[in-house]
Amino acid sequence: MNETRGTSVHGDAEARRRGTLDAAAALLDEGGYAALTIRRVAQRAGTSTGLIYQYFADKQDIFISLLDESQAASADFVAALPRGEGVAALIETVIPESARQWKRVLRMTAAWRDTTGIGERDERASVQRLRTSSERYLTELRRAIVEAADGEGRTLRQDPAMLRFVVSGLVGVSDALVNHWEEDLDATELITFAAAAIARGITAEP
Known part of the structure; x- marks a missing residue:
């Protein structure tokens, strides 16, 4: 029983x-x-x-599991987003979720990597799962951006750095929101401005 x-x-x-x-x-x-x-x-x-x-196995394994959960949750969130309002609207919706995950665990990633010295050859099962969930998040984010751009008739810049530029922008805005770097600026205004700026940066001129 x-x-x-x-x-x-x-x-x-x-x-x-x-x-x-x-x-x-x-x-x-x-x-x-x-x-x-x-x-x-x-x-x-x-x-x-x-x-x-x-x-x-150890505290690293706990942290990796939290990172894995974070990336999986972010991938699910992005996969479910509507694409019909365009690239800027899509990114504007992603930013608050990105900030939530940044606050929960992602902002500690650099300290974790410095402490553990984890590398590309780490073969632990938990690290492999993390790589899989991280790649899935990037795949879902790219798909969402491409479909949002197609929906509004925009052309994305054909550059290998495009997706990393978006992710870097999300990280920067998330960090500002979580740490309240811009106390004199309304968070909603920052999110809207940042989303529009990121969208402009990755789309070609009409």
């Missing part, structure tokens, strides 16, 4: 894993990557370090 009081063993395991990731995300928000330790995660999640090691 795999169920007790209506909850399956699998469900319990998933709940514990989810609780671990939520606790880790809270610690990252409070103290950055340096604050992320297995002991602190266990304390925050109300569990034991031994139980956490049943699901994650």
Whole structure:
């Protein structure tokens, strides 16, 4: 019998894993990557370090799992967006979601990479999953931009840097929003202006 009081063993395991990731995300928000330790995660999640090691190899594995979730969520979000309002409107809709993911975990990526020294040859399964979800996000973002441009009769610049330019713009605006760099500027105005500027940067003159 795999169920007790209506909850399956699998469900319990998933709940514990989810609780671990939520606790880790809270610690990252409070103290950055340096604050992320297995002991602190266990304390925050109300569990034991031994139980956490049943699901994650180490704190790097926890962080990678959060990144993987973030990229997967972003890919799903972009895939579901309507394309009918054009490139600028599409990007304007993407920015708040980008900022949400940036605040939750993505802003710690540079510190994580510096600390772990992760490279292209890292063969851990969790790293492979992260690469897959990251590539899917980029694929969905490119598809959405192309379809939005086609829908409004715009031509995208044929340059290998186009997508990276968009991603860099999203990161920059997200960082400004999350850290409130522009306190004298309404966030909505910044989002609208940035989306229009990014759209102009990647579309050719009519």
